[in-house]
Amino acid sequence: MQPVLLNDFKRQWSEIGAEVRGAVDAVGASGWYVLGTQVEGFERDLAQFWGLKHAIGVASGLDALEIGLRALGLRCGDRVLTTPLSAFATTMAIVRLGGVPVFCDTDANGLLDLTAAEAVLEAEPGIRFLLPVHLFGQCLDLDRLAALRNRFGVTILEDCAQSIGAAWDGRATGTVGRLAATSFYPTKNLGALGDGGAVLTGDAELATQVRRLRDYGQSAKYRHDEIGWNSRLDELQAAILAAALLPRLREWTLRRQQVAAAYTAGIRHPGVHLLRPAAPGTSCEHLFPVRVAAAQREHFEAHLKSRGIATGRHYPILIPDQQAMAGVAYARHGDLGVARALAGGEVSLPIHPQLTAEEVERVVTAVNEWTVR
Numbered sequence: 189m190q191p192v193l194l195n196d197f198k199r200q201w202s203e204i205g206a207e208v209r210g211a212v213d214a215v216g217a218s219g220w221y222v223l224g225t226q227v228e229g230f231e232r233d234l235a236q237f238w239g240l241k242h243a244i245g246v247a248s249g250l251d252a253l254e255i256g257l258r259a260l261g262l263r264c265g266d267r268v269l270t271t272p273l274s275a276f277a278t279t280m281a282i283v284r285l286g287g288v289p290v291f292c293d294t295d296a297n298g299l300l301d302l303t304a305a306e307a308v309l310e311a312e313p314g315i316r317f318l319l320p321v322h323l324f325g326q327c328l329d330l331d332r333l334a335a336l337r338n339r340f341g342v343t344i345l346e347d348c349a350q351s352i353g354a355a356w357d358g359r360a361t362g363t364v365g366r367l368a369a370t371s372f373y374p375t376k377n378l379g380a381l382g383d384g385g386a387v388l389t390g391d392a393e394l395a396t397q398v399r400r401l402r403d404y405g406q407s408a409k410y411r412h413d414e415i416g417w418n419s420r421l422d423e424l425q426a427a428i429l430a431a432a433l434l435p436r437l438r439e440w441t442l443r444r445q446q447v448a449a450a451y452t453a454g455i456r457h458p459g460v461h462l463l464r465p466a467a468p469g470t471s472c473e474h475l476f477p478v479r480v481a482a483a484q485r486e487h488f489e490a491h492l493k494s495r496g497i498a499t500g501r502h503y504p505i506l507i508p509d510q511q512a513m514a515g516v517a518y519a520r521h522g523d524l525g526v527a528r529a530l531a532g533g534e535v536s537l538p539i540h541p542q543l544t545a546e547e548v549e550r551v552v553t554a555v556n557e558w559t560v561r
């Protein structure tokens with residue numbers, strides 16, 4: 189029995205290998221490996237795909253967040269409202285700049301609870317930044333996000349690492365904030381064959397500053413205007429993304445949406461609750477999260493494993509509960525009970541563009557045949 193994997197990079201390779209080899213050849217023959225025409229070309233393609241004017245390639249999603257926050261003026265001690273349920277990188281970017289994360293609870297789907305966020309912003313007028321995450325590929329309500337921005341004057345950086353291709357009422361995630369940050373980590377919807385990330389914005393001045401920051405704070409060769417990063421997207425990764433991956437992204441997103449639709453229609457189990465987006469059609473289906481009772485989670489995972497089906501957990505430990513946060517300055521509003529309950533019972537089912545119809549059916553059947561202990 190072939191295992192059903194969370195990501196199937198070998199199958200992906202059989203689909204993209206020829207184009208990747210062509211991209212590697214082109215970069216090798218060019219003799220130019222860092223910040224050249226491949227990065228420029230990919231940045232143009234990505235900006236066009238996203239519908240934002242400027243895309244700036246960087247070395248990772250974490251760097252995109254960190255450089256983005258610096259470009260937006262985050263200073264030591266600034267408070268940043270964010271979510272406790274995300275990849276650790278979301279908070280790490282704030283902390284590495286000396287910012288103070290302020291956590292508020294999530295909604296039942298695991299995304300930042302915008303009603304709770306509004307209450308926090310009312311209670312703490314000193315909060316100048318908001319760092320929301322479009323988790324699982326699901327779009328936060330962009331109208332409500334814009335309303336928070338307008339009412340409280342908070343500067344928003346949207347973490348779009350999981351949401352490339354997701355849209356609210358036709359508007360892409362990342363278009364409400366002044367900046368968007370995304371990741372090309374291999375498991376992402378637009379995953380490179382290594383690390384990479386990008387900052388996107390409609391603001392030309394901010395774009396220039398991000399370009400400077402990613403390259404030692406240089407405004408011209410050997411002219412350093414500020415302390416920056418070495419965070420450059422490689423020519424190789426840019427060429428591979430542009431030639432083999434970005435051109436497939438729309439089709440692959442559709443495929444993910446078909447898999448999600450098949451799971452949604454097929455999974456009928458009283459003990460398995462699907463975390464589906466409130467507004468249908470808004471998700472790029474990066475992950476397919478479900479929730480079971482915390483006491484049943486291991487049993488559910490073991491059952492699926494016995495059927496050859498891989499599962500994930502996104503995320504089992506809340507960010508403020510991580511060991512690394514001991515001794516770090518942060519604040520928390522409420523007990524984060526909704527997010528914590530989700531961290532205890534969430535299980536991610538396989539979803540990727542290379543899944544076959546037969547595998548999708550196998551997952552549906554296995555979930556439905558789970559016997560709760």
Ligand SMILES: Cc1ncc(COP(=O)(O)O)c(C=O)c1O
Pocket residue numbers: 248249250251274275277278321347349350371372373383384385
């Ligand atoms: C929501 C979120 N933010 C940030 C990151 C960080 O991206 P990277 O791994 O490219 O640094 C990730 C990916 O791990 C992520 O899922």
